[in-house]
Amino acid sequence: MPTYRQIHDRLLGHYGPQDWWPANSPFEVMVGAILTQNTAWTNVEKAIANLRRAKVLSAKAIANLPATDLAELIRPSGYFNIKAKRLQNFCRWYLEQGGLSALKKRDTAELRDALLSVNGVGPETADDMLVYAFERPVFVIDAYTRRLFSRIGLIAGDEGYEILRHQVEQAFARDKSRLERFNELHALIVIHAKAHCRKQPACVGCPLSFDCQVGRDENTA
Template identity: 60%
Template structure:
């Protein structure tokens, strides 16, 4: 089995996912913070609240009292933490001159810039880099670790960057074009998440295919 053959199997089974759910670049970035260790259905409620309050914009979130922001995003959980994180991120983005400026940066500068924000870790940054800015980085999340550890392609306890490079180099042998990489990484991560949810709901704690925390041999 290879990284590419597994992708093909997932794609054949589930079909294209067209991620990320979100209408604008900014909405995708907000969603990336809100979905930290949280079910997407809860994030949707929070985003709906922001839209209804006409608060889903860089300037609004940056200027809003943090308490008010926390109230709006409450359904997403960890609302006090995430309100601070969202504002940290928006303040940073404003200081850089906004999306249009940051969009012109090269991949590495963009990634490191995002990572410099308190509350934006590797996965959140890469969600933004891949899905909002359409740059070729492979997103590593808990499901990805568990699934590929199960399949025996990785150990599972590697660091984030190590894993990311394993995936990227494993796929770059056949997919070399930058835009093709973006599409592939985009679909691949989406398929992994869909697959994990699918398998887990069907067979909780089966001890074999299930990717929940307690099922997985790793962790």
């Protein structure tokens, strides 16, 4: 049974560095993190392109936009009514807190709690922001990660989010460059899942030498 570190190394060797998050600024990372909730990234790209074209890809602009206008711009990303509210909740909070420069000064644990206090920001979204916008060494747990680790046998699969996060983070606790490891591992797992989608009957050419089928929901073993 491979270790978390071996999984990281094998995926990295096979797919190469992913250079995440695909965004032009920390704020754009945060917008994308909210828009990609349970949504394909290709749809998020369209929504972000709309925001950029409308010149409202900033906290102030989004906070001051009529909710119905914002919803229309982000329509391609799905759940557009609720996500318009979430984006505005977040942007107003972001401005109240003093913006990026003020947030960057906060301790990681405190910043995480603050992010989680925003309605519409859950654990995965907060951790996406912490790693890819604030460069803090936290590991993001998503559905793919649960499937992969449980099918390999490293976890049961029904553990709580925090339990899993700490378990993986502990595996790299003494790693000098664990931020880069957490950054890559999450991105690699997502890319790996996309590479082995529903079109294939098995995890063909799996770099983990294991038919993990991360891109499939069923098949729990």
